[in-house]
Amino acid sequence: MPLGFRFDNSYARLPERFFEPCLPTPVAAPRLVRVNAALADTLGLDAAALAGPEGVAVLAGNRVPEGAAPIALAYAGHQFGQFVPRLGDGRAVLLGEVVGRDGLRRDIQLKGSGPTPFSRRGDGRAALGPVLREYLVSEAMAALGLPTTRALAAVTTGEVVQREEARPGGVLTRVAASHLRVGTFQFFAAQGDVEGVRTLADYAIARHYPELAGAEHPYRALLEAVVARQADLVARWLLIGFVHGVMNTDNTAISGETIDFGPCAFMEAYDPGTVFSSIDYAGRYSYGNQPRVAQWNLARLAETLLPLLAAEEEPAVAMAQEVLAGFGPRFEAAYGGGLARKIGLGTAREGDGPLVQDLLRRMAENGADFTLLFRSLGDAAMEPEAAGARALFADPAAFDGWAEGWRRRLAEEPGGAEASRAAMLRVNPAVIPRNHLVEAAIDAAVERQDFTSFEALLDALSRPFDHRPGLERFTLPAKPEERVLQTFCGT
Structure with a gap:
């Protein structure tokens, strides 16, 4: 039965120094x-065939599908x-690229598929x-509406x-x-390969930012676009309590997607x-x-x-600094607006920023659960006597002191309390991949080959x-004995 892969491998057509052929x-x-049937359909693939013997052979790396061009990038x-x-794909092989039913081009990569020329004496495998x-976590991020790599x-x-x-x-x-990273550009720049950087930049524009091809300064425009996407992405991470855990430059995607979910986790009590990462001793990649x-x-x-920005270093540096200075305002607008x-505030008023920052301060002082607190505000908007939100504070009076001013501000919003509640429920999730639930699902699968908890989660x-x-049960924070305080890289 044909699997449905219709490969069009543009990266493999770049110069040979961009990758290593690797089976x-x-x-x-x-x-x-598991096969992600909905994603398979988007990609124009046959999910049933992928779940069959021929498909499993491809997904495990035992068979290379027709039209693939397996390479390690x-x-x-910068790591910490x-x-x-020289890093490169040490345990991953890019099979190729497909253009889905939605017209979007996507990489299909096997992660954990054995050693490559970049493995640095590693086994190239994944546990x-x-x-x-x-x-x-990647599928949770997709369901939450964040740009992310996906699991097929x-x-x-x-x-x-x-x-x-x-x-x-x-x-x-x-x-x-794509799997283009900041580190991909660094690979060529470190060798003084300006033409390699130029080729990569042109490829990134063509693949991710085609509207920039005709710009007066396309490479400046590329930098501006990547800065904007990263500012928006990180703001959205903070708005759902996500801690990436290993924000190295090789884990910063040019596309603006979240990539690599090693020691990542979701914060419970706001701090x-x-x-979480067991190797982040100094807190370099902490939530805040x-x-x-x-x-x-x-x-x-x-x-x-x-x-690429200018022929002389001084104007090039000035241009880069000007673009980078735009990160802060872009991030603050995305983060502040999201908060x-x-x-429940859909219109901007003076004082909104201090109001929400006051809430965050009180949450930190009282150990309030980030996800539950924001989710419970919908009920608190409708019923001032609702106990859910205030019960999340070690001192419930700390919530009461904030909520009085918040309700006055909500009264200025059009549509009334019901509209505000509905708006809050649309942006405040009830379910996130809480660490103890993820670990319990993994433990059952690894220790007992029981995937029931994985499927339910x-x-x-x-x-x-x-x-x-x-x-x-999927909405509740961990009990004291269930708390997962450290997460680990797969390597």
Whole structure:
């Protein structure tokens, strides 16, 4: 049965120094965990065929589909601030690109498919746990409406990988607008390969920003566009309590998608200093530091583009600095506007910013759950006596003191309390991938080969803004004994 892949592999047509041809390494006994049928349909693929023996062979790397051009992409990157001039796809193979039913071009990549020329003595494999984490969190991000890579499928390999201990292996089929990163530009810039940077920039414009092709200064316009998308993306991360955990430049996508879900997690009690990653000892990638890091990463992109911005260094640097200065206002507008909507404000008034910042301060002081608090404001808007929101504060009077001014401000909104409540429910999710639920689903799958919890959580995450009776357990924070305070990279 044909699988439906209609490849058109534009990146593989770039000069050979952009990648290394590389076949995935077959595995012993692949078994399907899940195929994302809705995404497969969008891509013009046959989900039933993908779930069959021939499809599973492709998803595991045991068979290369017709028309694929398997390659491992070259890139560099700053990892926790330290530059590494050669990283590349060390455990992933890009099978190729397909143009979906919606007309959009997307990469199809196998992650965990064996060693590549960039593996640096690694095994190129992925443990099943990180594969399931990326599947759950990337699909949750998509359902929440954020730009993100997607999970097309997950398989087990029938083999073990050695990390801290032997773990069952898995392969994730990842779908992305592309795998171009800030680190891809850094790879060529570090070698003084200006023509490589130019070729990559032209490719990025053609693939992601075609409207810029005719701009008077297309490379400046490219930098402006990437800055804008990253500012918007990180603002949206903060608005849902997301902590990426490893915001290296090689994990900063030129497309503006969220990419790589290693030690990521969702904050429960609001605290800007929240860190989950076991290797982020200094809090570089903490929740509240993500905007600053994003701007830092974008400055590294700007450095690679300097030779394209102007013939002389001084005007090139001035142009780059001017573009980078736009990150702050763009982020603040996206973040501030999003916070206002989270508390039911659809029109702008003087004092809205201090009002919402006061709420965040009181939440931090009282250990209020970020997701539950904003979700409960809808009921609090309708019924001043509703106990849900105030019960989330260690000192409920702290909420009462804020809510009095908030309700006065809500009264100025058109449509009344019911309209405000409906607006808040549209932007404040009830369900997020809470860390303890993700870990419980992974543990059941890895330790007992039981994917029931994985499927149930995935279903709950697919409709995060809906109230669904019977699924209340997916909306609740962890009990003290269930808390997951550290997350780990898959490598």
